[in-house]
Amino acid sequence: MIARLARLSDRVFTLAEWLLVLALGIMVVMVFGNVVLRYAFNSGITVTDEVSRLLFVWLTFLGAVVVLRQGGHLGFDLVTAALPRAGKQVCRVISGLLILVCCAVLLRGSWEQAALNMGNLAPVSGVPLGWTYASAVVAGVGLGLLTIADLVAALMGHEPPEHHAAGEAGA
Template sequence: MQDGLKRLALVMGGLARIALWIAGGGLVLMTVFVFAQVFVRYVMNDSLHWAEPAAVMIMAWFIFLGAAVGVREGYHLSFDVLLYFLPKAVAPWLHTISDFFVAAFGFGMAWYGWSLAARAANDLMPGLGISRGFEFAPLISGGTLLVLFSIERVLRRAAGLHTARFGEDAPEEPETTTTGA
C-alpha cells in the first residue's frame, strides 16, 4: 500500500509542479501584459483593449493554482494554536479534519464554478471575444486540485507517510534536546 501511495505522491508532485510552472508563467505573462498596456497608454497614447481582461484572467489562474499547491505543501493559512496545547497524538486527527474541510471547499469551488461557467458560456468577454465560461476555468481547476491534493494528504497520513514536497518523502526530523546553561 505504501508503494502505491508513494507512486501517487510522485504523480501528485508532478501535477503540483506543472501547476506551479503554469502559475509562474502566468505571473510573468500578466506582468508583460500590464507593462504593455501602460507603455501603449502613456507613451503611444493608445490602449490595448484586451490587456486588462487577459491580465485579470491570468491572475485568477495563478492564484487558484498556487493556492492548491500551497494546500498540498502545507503552506496554506492555518490556525495552529490548539495544536500547541493538545497532545501530539491529536494533531494528525485535526490535520485530517482540516483536509476534509479543504476538500469539501474545493469540491464546492469546482461544482459551483462549473455551474457558473455553464450559465455564462453563451456570453462573450468584452475585449477578448471569448466565452465568459472561460472566466471560471481557474475556479474549476483550482477546486479540483484542492480536492485531489487534500485526499492525497489524508491517504498519506493514514498510511503513516509524511506529507511530501513535490512527491518526495519528507525525512523525519530528529527531536533535539536543549540544555540549560
C-alpha cells in the first residue's frame, strides 16, 4: 500500500514538474513574441500580459510545493545541527506544526479569496480572477500534505530524507 502511494506521489510530482516547464515555456514564448511584435511591428497581443501574470503566480505556488518535496527551500540548521538526535526530532516536529498552522492560514484565506473572485473577470482575457487565488489553495494543500507526511515520519522516528541539490551526482 505504501509503495503504491509512493509511486502515485512520484507520478503526481512528475506531472507537476512538467506543468511548471510547460507554464514557463508558454510565458517565455508569449512575452518574447509580444516584445517582438511591439518593437518590430508596433502592435501586440493584449491578452499576453494577463495570461503571463496568471501563469507566473501558478508557477510560483506550484513550484514551492515541488521544491519542498525536493528539500530545496532555504533552511537554517546551525542550532539543530548541534543538538542530539532527540532534540533534532523535537525541533522537526515543532517546525512541522508551525508550518501546518501557516498552511491552514494560507488555505483559509486563499479559499475565501478564490470563492469571492470567481465572479470577477480579468478585463482582457475574461479569466475569473479566482483562478489566481486557487494557486494558493493548491499550494496550501500540497505543502500541508507534505508536512503531515514528514511529521508522521518524524513521530515514527524516521530520519528526514536526504536531499541533493540540483546538479549533484545522484540527484
